[in-house]
Amino acid sequence: MKLVIAIIKPFKLDEVREALSGLGVQGMTVTEVKGFGRQKGQTEIYRGAEYSTNMVPKIKVEVATTDDLAGRVVEAIQQSANTGAIGDGKIFVLDVAQAVRIRTGETDDVAL
């Protein structure tokens, strides 16, 4: 099993979700996050007082998937979240040791 973590632009969330649903992915976890990479922060101005924020708001998507689906999940996110501009985000893939469905106690691939 793999855990795919993607940091994406917030407005791309719907497209990513649709792409993953198309692959048969059953669920995901979404979090609003802040951070920075190569994209510079934004400048806010209040009555002439300028504040530059180093952290840019992003969305973190986490998807647990079977090993054979993981490649296609990564590909789907990469394509649906892509704008070609700086700040599109990153995708990380991690190994997952165990998965349990709380309601039934089912484990691993069946639990996903």
Add this chain to the structure above:
Amino acid sequence: MKLHHKLATGLGALAVTALTAMPAWAQEAAEAAAPTPDKGDTAWMMVSTVLVLAMILPGLALFYGGLVRTKNMLSVMTQIGAAAALAMVVWVVWGYTMAFGPDASDGLKPYISSFGKLFLAGINADSTAATFTDGVVIPEYVFVCFQMTFAAITVALVLGSVVERIKFSAVMVFALIWLTIVYFPVAHMVWAAGGLFFEMGALDFAGGTVVHINAGVSALVACIILGKRIGYMKEVMAPHSMTLTFVGTGLLWVGWFGFNAGSALEANGSAGLAMINTFVATAAAGLSWLIVEKLFGHKPSALGFCSGIIAGLVAVTPAAGNSGPFGAIVLGAVASLICYIAVAKIKPMLGYDDSLDAFGIHGVGGIVGAIGTGIVYAPSLGGPGGADFSIGAQLVTQVLAVAATIVWAAAGTAIAIFIAKLVTGLRVSPEAEVEGLDIAEHGERAYNL
């Protein structure tokens, strides 16, 4: 020219002093029977009075509160609420008589009334207060309350420059002294017959000098003595909720109709003129600030719009019943431009920390309004002045009244702040300031999410 302070008892025992609104007021006409208040006027003035209350709570509390950081939200609201409440109690004990009481001796008369109405002595439900129209009166209790709300909002406005670092106890001590030595005398000077500026013929319909220049200049002096917030110009001090600031702005605008149109003291055409000016000057100022931002290369911002609204309201205050609608539009638009330069360019250059721009908007906007009123009053510009009105002579009077208010407010504020410092220490510890005044001073937090 707002009003005079000769008040009849309503019992017919005392003569009513009838005055015109203009400097040539000093004729006394004893009337056989005391006039009865008109119910329409009375109803309008009662509504106006509570509209001004809504400007303070929740209007100003939300407007100012939204502009500070989350950790100081409650401290701002509590300071505004408590200072306003203190002003109300002090007003009926010694404030009203200092501003609108019986005549003092000739030497004191230009600056203050006598203490004959201490604890509202001699006032009852039959007492009346004169308006601008001969023989038209309103109940004196209503007049006392209407003027009370002006004292309350003015002291609350001053706090905008000192928030996020002043002790709550210091606010209360400062408010008590400042009201006594600054607000009550200045209100007397501008609005009471025999008052210094009133005698000079200075035009101030609803309190441009008394409320806004007074509060703005006091705010500037107070924040300079108090010092800057820790991290000022280094840390992010962005408003924690522009939403609440916007809500507060809306409440201020609505309440301002009580403030400006209520200052006619009657439900009549003059109140109607003040009303339309309070619409159009404010609208022009809101748009003007957005345009100015654009011209300086920025995005048109929500805070810019709100700031323009307030600047326009402030500038039209002395002009409300003293200008035609198109004079008011120009006045509002110009006020936004000048206030923008004051808060976005001059303040950073000078480096003082007027945290919420109480001086930059109320002080500067008030000065623009007070001086501008001397221009837009002219009949040639659509104002209500007489045919013999001279802009040049009136401008001299306006500038003198503004200058005298600045000097009085600055000196009185310095005294009040130093006494507050002596009694309370004035400023919270650096630890409390970093932690936030909500927890440190009030033991609460605004948002438990």
